Amino acid sequence: MPLKRQFICRLPNGVHARPASSLEEAARGFSSELILFNERTGRTANSKSVLSIISADIRFNDRCLLTVSGSDEREAMAALTTFVETTFPECDEVASPSPELNGTFHLPHSLRRSSVKIFNGVPAVSGVGRGCLLQMDGFKVPVTLRLTQPDDIAAEAQMLEGALQKLGGDYEQRLALAKKEVEKEIIKAHSAIARDPEFRNFLFKAVKLHSRTVAGAITDAERHFSGILAGTDNALVSERISDIQDVCVQLIRQAYGDAAAGVAEPSLKTDTIVMAETMTPSQFLSLDRAFLKGLVLGHTGATSHTIILARSFGIPTLTGMRDLAGAQLVEQEAIIDAYAGALLTNLTDEAMRYYALECHGRSERQARVQRFALQPATTKDGCRIEVAANIASAEEIAGAFAAGAEAIGLFRTEMLFLDRKAAPSEEEQFELYSRVVVAAKGRPVIMRTLDVGGDKALGYLNRPVEENPFLGCRAVRLYRGCEEMFRDQVRALVRASARGALKVMIPMVAVPEEVRWVRKIISEEQSRCLAQKVPFDAQMPLGAMIEVPAAAFAMDALGAELDFFSIGSNDLLQYFMAADRTNAQVSSLYNPLEPAFLRFLKQIADHAQAHEKWLGLCGEMGGQAQFLPLLIGLGINEISVPTPALADLKAEMSALKLVDCQNLLGRALGCATADQVAGLIGNFVAANAQPLIDSELILINADARTREEAIQVAVNRLYGLGRTKNSRAIEEAVWEREQTYSTGFGHGFAIPHCKTNSVLASSLVLVQLRAPVNWDSLDGQPVRVVILLAVREADGANGHMKLFARLARKVMNEDFRARLEAEKDPEKLCEFLHAAIDP
Amino acid sequence: MKIIAVTACPTGIAHTYMAAEQLEKTAKKLGHSIKVETQGAMGIENELTAAEIAAAEVVILAADIAIERPERFDLTRRVKVPVQSVLRNPEAIFAKL
Numbered sequence: 001m002p003l004k005r006q007f008i009c010r011l012p013n014g015v016h017a018r019p020a021s022s023l024e025e026a027a028r029g030f031s032s033e034l035i036l037f038n039e040r041t042g043r044t045a046n047s048k049s050v051l052s053i054i055s056a057d058i059r060f061n062d063r064c065l066l067t068v069s070g071s072d073e074r075e076a077m078a079a080l081t082t083f084v085e086t087t088f089p090e091c092d093e094v095a096s097p098s099p100e101l102n103g104t105f106h107l108p109h110s111l112r113r114s115s116v117k118i119f120n121g122v123p124a125v126s127g128v129g130r131g132c133l134l135q136m137d138g139f140k141v142p143v144t145l146r147l148t149q150p151d152d153i154a155a156e157a158q159m160l161e162g163a164l165q166k167l168g169g170d171y172e173q174r175l176a177l178a179k180k181e182v183e184k185e186i187i188k189a190h191s192a193i194a195r196d197p198e199f200r201n202f203l204f205k206a207v208k209l210h211s212r213t214v215a216g217a218i219t220d221a222e223r224h225f226s227g228i229l230a231g232t233d234n235a236l237v238s239e240r241i242s243d244i245q246d247v248c249v250q251l252i253r254q255a256y257g258d259a260a261a262g263v264a265e266p267s268l269k270t271d272t273i274v275m276a277e278t279m280t281p282s283q284f285l286s287l288d289r290a291f292l293k294g295l296v297l298g299h300t301g302a303t304s305h306t307i308i309l310a311r312s313f314g315i316p317t318l319t320g321m322r323d324l325a326g327a328q329l330v331e332q333e334a335i336i337d338a339y340a341g342a343l344l345t346n347l348t349d350e351a352m353r354y355y356a357l358e359c360h361g362r363s364e365r366q367a368r369v370q371r372f373a374l375q376p377a378t379t380k381d382g383c384r385i386e387v388a389a390n391i392a393s394a395e396e397i398a399g400a401f402a403a404g405a406e407a408i409g410l411f412r413t414e415m416l417f418l419d420r421k422a423a424p425s426e427e428e429q430f431e432l433y434s435r436v437v438v439a440a441k442g443r444p445v446i447m448r449t450l451d452v453g454g455d456k457a458l459g460y461l462n463r464p465v466e467e468n469p470f471l472g473c474r475a476v477r478l479y480r481g482c483e484e485m486f487r488d489q490v491r492a493l494v495r496a497s498a499r500g501a502l503k504v505m506i507p508m509v510a511v512p513e514e515v516r517w518v519r520k521i522i523s524e525e526q527s528r529c530l531a532q533k534v535p536f537d538a539q540m541p542l543g544a545m546i547e548v549p550a551a552a553f554a555m556d557a558l559g560a561e562l563d564f565f566s567i568g569s570n571d572l573l574q575y576f577m578a579a580d581r582t583n584a585q586v587s588s589l590y591n592p593l594e595p596a597f598l599r600f601l602k603q604i605a606d607h608a609q610a611h612e613k614w615l616g617l618c619g620e621m622g623g624q625a626q627f628l629p630l631l632i633g634l635g636i637n638e639i640s641v642p643t644p645a646l647a648d649l650k651a652e653m654s655a656l657k658l659v660d661c662q663n664l665l666g667r668a669l670g671c672a673t674a675d676q677v678a679g680l681i682g683n684f685v686a687a688n689a690q691p692l693i694d695s696e697l698i699l700i701n702a703d704a705r706t707r708e709e710a711i712q713v714a715v716n717r718l719y720g721l722g723r724t725k726n727s728r729a730i731e732e733a734v735w736e737r738e739q740t741y742s743t744g745f746g747h748g749f750a751i752p753h754c755k756t757n758s759v760l761a762s763s764l765v766l767v768q769l770r771a772p773v774n775w776d777s778l779d780g781q782p783v784r785v786v787i788l789l790a791v792r793e794a795d796g797a798n799g800h801m802k803l804f805a806r807l808a809r810k811v812m813n814e815d816f817r818a819r820l821e822a823e824k825d826p827e828k829l830c831e832f833l834h835a836a837i838d839p
Numbered sequence: 840m841k842i843i844a845v846t847a848c849p850t851g852i853a854h855t856y857m858a859a860e861q862l863e864k865t866a867k868k869l870g871h872s873i874k875v876e877t878q879g880a881m882g883i884e885n886e887l888t889a890a891e892i893a894a895a896e897v898v899i900l901a902a903d904i905a906i907e908r909p910e911r912f913d914l915t916r917r918v919k920v921p922v923q924s925v926l927r928n929p930e931a932i933f934a935k936l
Contacts, residue, residue, distance in 0.1 A: 182884065740849050740903065745857065745926050753852045778927045789852055791879065791880070801852075801881045808856035 002069035003077045010089045014059035017091070019088065019242045020050045021192055025082040025421065032070025034080065039063045047080070050200035054240065055228040085458045094340065105339035106732045108354045110708035116351045117345040119321060121296065126315030127292030128334045128355055131271035131343070132816075136279065139470055141252060146218030150207070160214045163255035164203075167194050170254070181230065181393060182308050186243075187283045193247045199225065214255045222248040231637060246280030246633035268292060273336050275321070275329065279306050294336035296321050296343050308753055318343060339728065353705075354712065361716035361727065363517075368722065371405030372654065373647040379632060383658040386638035387649055388446075389616055394432055396711070397439045400643045408445040409640020410505075410618040411436060414452050422460050423485045429492035437500025444501040446566065446616075446640075447545070447554040450489060451475045451507040452539075470574075476518065483521075490518075490525045497537035504568060504634040512557040518542075520563055543614075546604055547571035555607045556772065565608060567617025573597060573755045590623050592672040595682070598630065602669060605634040615638060625652050625726065626681055628687075632656055633665030653686060659742075680837050682794070689792075691759040692800055693833050696721055698826040700768045707775050707783070711735070711752055714788040723790075729758035730790060744777030747817055751808070753789035762792045762800040766829065768821065785821050787811065806837040840936065842866060843887050843899045843915075844875040844899040846863040847906050848922050851879035858892055858925040860883075887911070897936050901925045 010018055027034045034047035038056045040063065047066070058064060066084070068077045087416075100192035105126075107118070113686045137384040141147070150156040171191035177197040178184045193199060202224060206217035226241045268274075268291035276283075277298035284306050295310055295317040310317045316338035331523075333342045335355055343352060388409030389400035400408065414433060416424050424432075437445050452458050453474030461482055467473035478484040493504055506518050519542065546552055547568035555565070571591065574581060576597055579589035591597075608615035621627045623641040625648070629637060632653070641649055664684050668677045697717060704710040711734055712727075719727040731776035733754035737743065742751040765788040772782035789804050810816045816836065823829045848854035859875040866873035878888045888903050889911075892898070899914045900906060905921050920932055 191845060271882060457883075738852055741923055743853070745854075751853050751857075753850060755850050777921055791850075792851055804852055805856040805881065807875070808853040809860035812860040813855055 002067050005066045005077065005081060005084075006069075007066065007084045008062055009060060009062045009064060012060050014062075015053060015056070017050065017054060017189065020053040020089065021189065022534065023047055023083070024050045024192065024196075025802070026080060027076075030070070030072050030076035032068050032073045032076045034076060037065040038066065038249065039065065041523070044196060046527070049196045050192050051196050051225055051228075051244075057231075060831065066553070073320070073435055079298045080344070082462075086457070086465050100217065103727045104697060104728065106710070107340045107342055108340055108351075108358075108712070108728070108734055109735045110350050110354055110706065110712075114348050114350055115346055116344050117346040119345075121341050121343065122316030122524070123317075123338045123341040124319045124337050125295075125311045125315060125317040127294075127314065128335065128337050128339065128359065129271075129273060129316045130352075130355065131273045131291070131293035131334070132265060132515050133296075133329045133334050134272050134274050134276050134710070135330050136266060136276040141215050141219045145215040145252075145256065146213050147219060148212055148307055150211065151215045153208060153211065156213055157204060157568065159215065159255055160203055160207055163214065164194060164200065164296045165253055166254045167250055170250070170423070174202060182503075183285075186309070188839050189243055190247050190250070190281075191415040193244060194251070200249075200588050205802075207309055213759060218248050218255075218679060218703050219327070219497055226786050228750065242278045242280045245278065246282050249280060249773075250282065257686055273334050281306050281309055284309050285410055285537065289315070294318075294338070299440040304387070307392075323504045325664060336343075350706070350708075353709065357709070357712055357716060358727070359691055361719045364720040365722065365760060366530075368720065369647040369651065372651040373402075375404075375650065376406065377650045377653050379658050379661070381654050381657045381659065384618075385632065385653065387646060387653070388618075388638055388640040389565070389643050393520040394435045394439065396643065400646070401440070401443070403643050404452055404646045405443075405643065407640075408436070408440060409616055409637070411445055411447045412451065414450050417450060417452065417458055420460075423458075423488065425519045426488040429489055430495050431504070433496035434499045437496055437502045440500055442797050444486060444503055445815050446503045446505050446618075447493060448505045448507055448545070449479070449493075449789075450486070453478055465706070470580075476506050476514045477508060479518070479521075482615075487521060487525060489830055490521050491529075492621065494525050494529055494536045494540070495534055497540040498535035502537065503541040503543060503564065505543045505545060505564075505570070507545045508548060509546075510548040510550045510554075512554060515542075515558055515561045516682060517546060529606050545571075545573070545618075551778065552607075555604070555613070556611070559611050559613050562613070564614040564616070565604075566616040566618050566638075567601070567604065569617060569621040572600075573618070573621075576600060591626055591674045593677040595671045595673065595677060596787075597678065598665070598668055601630075601634055602665070605636055609635060614638075623649065625649075629664050630668060632658060635660035635662075638671065646723075655690070656670070658690070660684070677742075686795055686800075689722065690721075690763075692762055692803055692838075693764050693830055694721075695826040695830040697763060697765045698829050699765070700824050700826060701770045702767045703769075703770050703771060705771075707750075707773050710750075710769060710773055710783070710786050711738075711788070712750075714767050714786060715790075718759060718763055718790060723763050726758045726761050730754060731757060734756070734788070734790075742776040744775030744783050745811075746777055746779035747814075748772065748780065748781055748784040749787070749811060750775045750777065750783040750785075750816060751787045751789065753804075755790070755791045755793050759790040759792050762795055762804075764788070764833070765790070768824075768831070785817070787820075800804075803837045807833075810836055840875040841894055841896050842870045842899065842936070843891060843895040844873060844901060845878060845880075845887070845906050846875060846922065846925075847878040847902040847904050849903055854922045854926070855879035858860075858922045861925050861929050862899065863899065869877050869930070869933055871933070876900060878902075879907075883907060899932065899936075 036047050036056060038058050041057050043056040045052040061303040171187055174185045175184060178187055187397055203222050206212040206220050222245060225244050229241050262536050268288045270291060271293045272291050273294035273296060275296040279297055292315055295315055297319045298321055316336050317568045318338055318341060329345055332345050333347055378384050388404050388407040389405035390410040391400055392395060392407055392415040394414040454470045496502055509515055526536055541563035543564035544558060544562055545568040546565050573590055573592055577589045579586040581587045581590035605615060615636045617636055618640040622639040623645040630702045668680055671677045702713050711731060715727045715730045718724045725731055733756040734752045737754055743752045767786040775783040840925045846855045846858040855877050857934050859877050861876050862874055865935050876890055892911055892915060895915055898912045898918045900917055
């Protein structure tokens with residue numbers, strides 16, 4: 001008697017590849033038949049086949065019927081019910097979009113009325129690249145291969161079986177060699193397709209019943225499954241077409257050999273932008289990345305594996321580029337502008353100069369930031385605060401130290417535990433933890449013990465569903481229930497402590513008993529190591545996260561057991577304010593600037609200082625410039641942030657004085673509302689902003705051929721000095737103003753200006769041009785001197801505006817203009833400007 | 840001649856003040872008395888009083904945008920000019936007053 005059960009799909013993006021693989025994994029071990037029926041589409045799927053599940057096109061709120069029949073139907077139904085109710089809703093993780101960009105990026109103004117051809121696409125990986133265009137074909141079976149009427153059907157079937165087996169072995173080998181997590185994920189997905197029962201059945205049927213050759217069967221299978229996926233209208237599903245094609249190409253290779261298959265990838269010999277309707281991940285990996293300057297894709301969407309790879313290698317990529325084949329672009333020189341989402345061909349001198357100049361600005365900026373990155377983090381008045389990185393994998397560590405991390409302030413060990421069927425072994429953990437502490441070369445690494453529960457569930461722990469997971473059995477509260485697994489982790493950490501400066505940190509501590517229990521486990525494992533003569537660091541420091549408010553009031557009792565604390569500001573704030581930041585109705589309460597929260601932080605910091613306990617902070621608060629003065633004022637020992645935020649954090653810290661920060665914090669603690677604190681910080685930032693004029697903002701003998709270039713040169717300098725992160729937005733704002741009427745006011749002078757928050761500190765840039773340029777000036781004369789006024793909108797009507805106004809009046813004075821043009825020493829010009837407008 | 844003026848431009852960063860300066864310089868050169876109110880990014884500055892408005896023979900409105908509180912000048916003779924013309928040829932404006 002088959003068992004039946006109805007359920008409703010609660011996955012917002014429907015059952016795309018990832019949830020489908022999880023379902024297939026849950027179903028695979030049972031001998032019973034597990035049939036899934038989607039009542040909306042009327043399609044039936046075999047739950048043991050990823051492809052079959054995907055093609056049932058199950059979307060959000062679709063009602064489905066699961067039918068189980070076979071010898072182990074009871075067990076299978078029980079397991080799948082648990083899966084559908086608990087694990088399934090959490091299978092839906094969409095890859096993060098392109099790295100955060102500040103606002104919109106426009107195409108350079110100068111290109112709009114030039115003869116450059118512009119093809120628009122969707123930016124998938126930001127960046128700019130230049131190279132020759134090359135067209136690459138997607139899946140294609142070589143014409144030399146016979147598709148039908150094999151000589152011997154049995155031999156053909158055997159050849160197919162052999163190819164499938166070799167392919168399976170090949171995936172296993174590649175999985176063992178893959179270094180990047182994304183690469184592993186992709187290989188796993190492909191290997192799942194290769195062993196998919198529906199896929200295999202289709203292939204064998206084609207050979208045995210329809211007299212197809214192996215090549216013919218693969219061609220049919222590719223068409224069949226791609227067609228089904230394309231027909232689902234679900235972008236996340238149709239993005240998997242390239243995965244199917246990838247497996248088909250590999251299968252042809254296995255069956256016929258590389259040469260016979262004739263599917264060799266092009267080898268790049270010069271800087272190249274590759275165009276393809278679709279590109280398989282293997283095709284991407286086969287391209288020489290030294291010459292790969294950009295990708296222009298037709299169908300591939302932002303979550304496809306190829307894009308994820310491109311992002312991890314930093315290759316500028318556009319998608320949604322249709323109908324390029326007809327444009328006859330091959331072998332043309334092109335620029336990919338994946339900030340603005342455009343591919344440019346028919347390049348003009350102007351266009352090439354624009355991008356070359358922009359690129360120069362970027363490398364200038366990088367060089368500057370890098371100088372800060374590699375210096376110890378200190379405030380302007382010499383107060384040292386350790387700046388550390390938050391990471392979750394061994395692959396990130398080299399990048400973190402290169403970007404200026406002085407330590408690892410948070411290593412999230414849970415990444416190793418997620419997305420797998422069983423907990424990692426002690427050996428696997430030991431290998432990872434050792435690799436990380438060895439790579440840290442003596443710099444401290446804080447490893448946080450397993451932090452799951454809440455929003456991160458582990459299927460293999462078989463935890464019951466909780467009414468309120470964030471107030472439930474999370475992190476340290478979980479350890480007693482899975483003591484053996486926790487002991488494995490502790491042993492791995494204790495052993496790895498012999499290899500480097502490893503510190504252990506416990507998440508979600510609320511009461512001293514939790515710490516005592518963990519300490520006991522650690523001591524027991526240390527004793528065991530001692531008995532077995534396994535080396536370990538007996539002094540390995542132990543600390544706790546302060547993220548449950550109760551811990552902040554128990555720091556004396558906790559401190560007796562611990563060596564250090566680290567504030568987990570995200571959870572601490574959420575529990576302190578009893579507000580979920582993802583809930584739009586209450587997220588305004590989730591504000592680190594609430595005076596009550598600041599007073600709470602102050603109490604924690606004071607307690608740590610009074611008891612000489614080391615105190616760090618590893619929440620998102622640490623990475624945001626506006627909070628930095630408050631954190632410095634608190635006197636914490638360390639701030640740990642994501643790698644990309646490191647250099648900026650150091651640069652910002654170097655501009656602040658400890659005493660000023662302490663004063664600011666003192667006043668903030670006395671405020672009644674978060675708005676008042678924000679106001680204080682606004683004034684503080686304005687008072688501490690980089691000065692309006694600086695000798696580095698004065699350019700003598702600048703090379704610009706047009707008005708557009710002169711504006712770009714001036715704005716680029718703002719970028720180089722870190723006064724903006726989006727030079728295109730400033731250029732755009734300047735041009736918007738130029739459209740009303742030219743700012744060339746005559747006498748060979750122009751005063752372009754804009755008001756935008758894309759400029760981080762109000763600035764004046766003075767540019768003396770090597771040769772005059774046309775500016776459509778009021779008196780028709782070309783311009784020799786450009787004065788760019790970039791006003792930060794948020795400054796409002798504060799002091800800087802007064803200086804700009806004074807300058808505007810001064811430029812009407814002939815003597816003043818003569819001096820601005822005659823003086824060639826930036827330092828002296830800077831002094832002169834200061835004296836004139838800010839006496 | 841007793842002249843008053845208001846200057847205002849789209850961003851209120853540069854031309855409002857450049858025009859004010861130009862009007863003041865030119866008036867001085869031509870021997871007129873002038874007071875110029877600026878309506879820029881800092882709001883209204885050097886605000887014209889009711890007495891000054893009442894005493895003025897003419898108000899020059901050098902603005903590319905709608906100015907604040909124009910009703911103050913309902914009883915005064917008004918000359919409207921674009922800001923650009925103040926920068927290009929201020930004496931021509933005074934000549935027509």
